[in-house]
Amino acid sequence: MLEHDSNFLVETFKQYYFDHFNLIHVPDRSSEREFGYKKFNSGMIRHISLKTDKDLRLMLMTNVPSDVFCSNAYYSFPNLSMGEKDWKEADLIFDIDAKDLNLSCRKEHTCIKCLSCNEVSLIQDICPKCKSNKLDFVSLPCQNCIYSLKKETLNLIKILTTDLQIRRENILVSFSGNDGFHLYVANSAYNTLGSKERSDLSDYIMFRRAIPEAFGFKKANPSRSLLPELAEPGWRGRVAAGLFGSKSNRSKGVTKIISDGYHAYRQRLEEMGKNSIGIRIDPNVTVDIHRIFRLEGSLNSKSGLVKLACENIEKFSPYTEACLIDDKPVEVLANCPIVFRLKNKKFGPYANETVSIPKFTAVYMICKGIANLA
Amino acid sequence: MVSLGHDEIAKYPFLAEAGKYLQDKGFTLEQFATDPDLQIIVDKAYERIESAANGKIYNPKFDNSDTFSFLIAIILLKLSGMNTLINRFSLAEARRAEKFLEKDLVDNSNKTSEELAIKIIRDIFSVSVKKDKNNFVIPISDYLRHAVNFHELEWKLVNRHVESGMVFLSRHETVRLIRRELGGYIRSRIRAANTPSLYKGFEDKVNRLVDLAKKFTVSATISTEYPPCIKHAIDALESGENLSHSGRFMLATFLLGRGQSIDEIAPLFKNAPDYNEKVTRYQINQIAGETGSNTKYSCPSCEKLKSNDLCFAIPECDNIINPIQFGKKRL
Numbered sequence: 001m002l003e004h005d006s007n008f009l010v011e012t013f014k015q016y017y018f019d020h021f022n023l024i025h026v027p028d029r030s031s032e033r034e035f036g037y038k039k040f041n042s043g044m045i046r047h048i049s050l051k052t053d054k055d056l057r058l059m060l061m062t063n064v065p066s067d068v069f070c071s072n073a074y075y076s077f078p079n080l081s082m083g084e085k086d087w088k089e090a091d092l093i094f095d096i097d098a099k100d101l102n103l104s105c106r107k108e109h110t111c112i113k114c115l116s117c118n119e120v121s122l123i124q125d126i127c128p129k130c131k132s133n134k135l136d137f138v139s140l141p142c143q144n145c146i147y148s149l150k151k152e153t154l155n156l157i158k159i160l161t162t163d164l165q166i167r168r169e170n171i172l173v174s175f176s177g178n179d180g181f182h183l184y185v186a187n188s189a190y191n192t193l194g195s196k197e198r199s200d201l202s203d204y205i206m207f208r209r210a211i212p213e214a215f216g217f218k219k220a221n222p223s224r225s226l227l228p229e230l231a232e233p234g235w236r237g238r239v240a241a242g243l244f245g246s247k248s249n250r251s252k253g254v255t256k257i258i259s260d261g262y263h264a265y266r267q268r269l270e271e272m273g274k275n276s277i278g279i280r281i282d283p284n285v286t287v288d289i290h291r292i293f294r295l296e297g298s299l300n301s302k303s304g305l306v307k308l309a310c311e312n313i314e315k316f317s318p319y320t321e322a323c324l325i326d327d328k329p330v331e332v333l334a335n336c337p338i339v340f341r342l343k344n345k346k347f348g349p350y351a352n353e354t355v356s357i358p359k360f361t362a363v364y365m366i367c368k369g370i371a372n373l374a
Numbered sequence: 375m376v377s378l379g380h381d382e383i384a385k386y387p388f389l390a391e392a393g394k395y396l397q398d399k400g401f402t403l404e405q406f407a408t409d410p411d412l413q414i415i416v417d418k419a420y421e422r423i424e425s426a427a428n429g430k431i432y433n434p435k436f437d438n439s440d441t442f443s444f445l446i447a448i449i450l451l452k453l454s455g456m457n458t459l460i461n462r463f464s465l466a467e468a469r470r471a472e473k474f475l476e477k478d479l480v481d482n483s484n485k486t487s488e489e490l491a492i493k494i495i496r497d498i499f500s501v502s503v504k505k506d507k508n509n510f511v512i513p514i515s516d517y518l519r520h521a522v523n524f525h526e527l528e529w530k531l532v533n534r535h536v537e538s539g540m541v542f543l544s545r546h547e548t549v550r551l552i553r554r555e556l557g558g559y560i561r562s563r564i565r566a567a568n569t570p571s572l573y574k575g576f577e578d579k580v581n582r583l584v585d586l587a588k589k590f591t592v593s594a595t596i597s598t599e600y601p602p603c604i605k606h607a608i609d610a611l612e613s614g615e616n617l618s619h620s621g622r623f624m625l626a627t628f629l630l631g632r633g634q635s636i637d638e639i640a641p642l643f644k645n646a647p648d649y650n651e652k653v654t655r656y657q658i659n660q661i662a663g664e665t666g667s668n669t670k671y672s673c674p675s676c677e678k679l680k681s682n683d684l685c686f687a688i689p690e691c692d693n694i695i696n697p698i699q700f701g702k703k704r705l
Contacts, residue, residue, distance in 0.1 A: 163536050163539075190514075200522055201514075209533075210532050
């Protein structure tokens, strides 16, 4: 990032933290958690202990980080090196990211940024200007992405509250600040599980590695009555809904499954996990019991938007509610071939032109790498 | 600790405090070493170890002398100091107890047995089991802690009946779930027991056990240039511990990578509790790419081994990324 761009972001982020102290707090049991942060144009600094809101604010004002993180794990000595921290337990965490949802709209609002000549253009295989194939992808999520993310989040909450019997009030949902949602489950029976156990739990949630035998198809002697029914709890019920749609279609569906055979059924289950009923979480996040996860209330340097808790997921409008930078006009050199919306206003397309836009949009575009200060 | 009657203690003798049990019954260890009338129990104890060493489960029909034979077997094992026999004995005793647990879990005629079996599973393995008609239900978190030890897909949570935070299992599956830890529990009890002084009457049996253990001693040479993960795996096999599938895979691929032949590698596995020469050779052949798909597998990376809890890095590892590089890293 160019120095004057990063200086501008540092000033803006500092102002945000100064103006919004009320939004940013240390989480519960803060003295047992590890904090970390990144600064613009610099690497990660970890193994920090912050006990109070005051400590956190002091750190924000002194260092003006580009990103702030806090562990989901609880340690006896959070500021010691990893091997000496003495891990106690970790909240269960989930990350649902738009890029993992394989949405068809994505290619319409993703542009490429050439790593050789910095040209930004609509999605294609090579840079139209210098023909380089070293490209970065920049996605500016649309309403459909948000809608799909919310749907996925609600489906995940349903599995967590029914199958896993986690109380809804113990699940905290946040907009990640870029193009995803984060979920935290605190104080559950799952807190003491290690990484391997969490990996099995991720496979459960994603409906991965299901075998036909568990879903009613014995290799040797398949029986119609063993295949799942819609009224059954857990994955068997959801598989039945995915396979048959309604109770009246079951008989016909069962006949087809049995005639197609064991391997076809296995493939069908696998395909359902990937593309329909499986919840598309990022398993690497859930299995990581030492992760430092973006802190709620902090700005995301990939977008300049805030990681914000959302109580009413359906009504939550991330590109309005999480956009908390002011609207003073800023002149930028913008290069963005696609249209996007922030705070209910339409921006773009910009063809390498100098424009005056509100600061929140300028920050968003600079963070995304599609504008520079003029 | 669980309070036990005669029958229960004969079924689950590892729950008894050895010294205290003998004392309560009015016996001393010396009596077993000297009294000709008690020799039959010492003989039984020896047979019990011998059958375990040969991978057999000791005859599960029981009488009260069974508890004594178990306790004397532990004394003999401790006196022999042969870890490989202790491991084999623990595994065989676990299999034996497993049969009783499975039967007791659904013993409608004897509620006490049923409660005891549930209590053993709960107290020793921290799995809170509840009975629900013909099923046993356990919390998902408890299930996962034990099920991750299995590699078969049927144990994955996604392939289980899950409802309201609970996993539903048959009695056989419930007992299977704790099998591995049951062996470990018995082994840890034996290891923690005091080694008594050697009475003359036990000498012959102890010497025979030392001879018996020799049958399982690995004669392969171990180079000092092996990395700690490989040494650890060889140590585990040598002491008769059940090395995981990924541990065995690592060992075989490493040694093949270092140019050892299948004939040289196969004997290393002969001490594994479930050793079968034909199967071992077949598997090493597959890994070497000499049969099957002709794919020659290479040793997993250090990172992969770390995630499988097989890494025991030492400073000499010097940030290598694969065990095969150990000792070869350029300066």
